[in-house]
Amino acid sequence: MDPAKQEEDYGYNLFPERNAGEQKKTSLSQSLFTFNHKCQVMLQFAMETSPYAKLLLSAMKGSGCNVLRERHFSCEDCDGTVSGGFDATSSQIVLCQNNIHQQSHMNRVVTHELIHAFDHCRANVDWFNNYRHLACSEIRAANLSGDCSFYNEVSRLHFGLKQHHQACVRARALRSILAVRKIGREEAEKIVDEVFDSCFGDHAPFGRIPHGKKDAKFAYRDYMNRDRYYSNL
Numbered sequence: 457m458d459p460a461k462q463e464e465d466y467g468y469n470l471f472p473e474r475n476a477g478e479q480k481k482t483s484l485s486q487s488l489f490t491f492n493h494k495c496q497v498m499l500q501f502a503m504e505t506s507p508y509a510k511l512l513l514s515a516m517k518g519s520g521c522n523v524l525r526e527r528h529f530s531c532e533d534c535d536g537t538v539s540g541g542f543d544a545t546s547s548q549i550v551l552c553q554n555n556i557h558q559q560s561h562m563n564r565v566v567t568h569e570l571i572h573a574f575d576h577c578r579a580n581v582d583w584f585n586n587y588r589h590l591a592c593s594e595i596r597a598a599n600l601s602g603d604c605s606f607y608n609e610v611s612r613l614h615f616g617l618k619q620h621h622q623a624c625v626r627a628r629a630l631r632s633i634l635a636v637r638k639i640g641r642e643e644a645e646k647i648v649d650e651v652f653d654s655c656f657g658d659h660a661p662f663g664r665i666p667h668g669k670k671d672a673k674f675a676y677r678d679y680m681n682r683d684r685y686y687s688n689l
């Protein structure tokens with residue numbers, strides 16, 4: 457990587473296995489019982505059982521973006537404490553196998569990244585040059601993925617405050633942008649605040665803010681039933 461490239465690395469330094477042409481091939485026997493295998497198993501479980509993931513996968517399929525586990529997901533070792541990422545260049549979701557150890561965490565990361573993939577599918581998102589686009593998708597991902605759900609917040613020892621969900625969404629969106637773009641904190645805050653209301657209010661494809669698994673289940677059921685009225689005519 458030349459120095460000029462390093463200035464705008466788009467966060468790829470957090471995903472060291474994302475270097476083109478350097479794809480490591482692991483044999484089946486090597487991958488069994490490793491982090492990679494565990495990651496694949498947890499991913500499959502998330503895709504089959506999480507109502508958040510199931511809704512997003514169905515909605516994307518409905519928009520002509522069929523998500524395939526082998527093609528659109530990649531379990532990799534990542535730097536630092538990042539859990540996942542969406543690589544718009546390859547339309548791939550990276551899952552950080554060295555940082556995701558629990559199914560509930562996997563479900564949240566898969567959901568968060570699928571929201572980016574959903575935005576990528578439905579809109580012409582300019583991830584690299586338009587910070588407002590990126591900010592909007594990060595706000596939506598933090599708002600709708602359960603990243604800021606009550607349980608997660610309680611476990612971070614944050615209590616009370618009606619506006620807390622919004623504050624959490626804003627803080628997490630900011631953190632995500634600062635992690636992957638060379639941009640000052642003040643500028644990032646300004647951009648997040650500018651787009652916050654419209655992006656926070658955009659609940660597609662959930663139709664509501666799913667504050668927990670139960671909400672997500674209802675949202676999934678509503679989504680699957682959305683055409684019933686017409687198909688029964």
Ligand SMILES: [Zn+2]
Binds near residue numbers: 568572593594597632
């Ligand atoms: Zn994100």
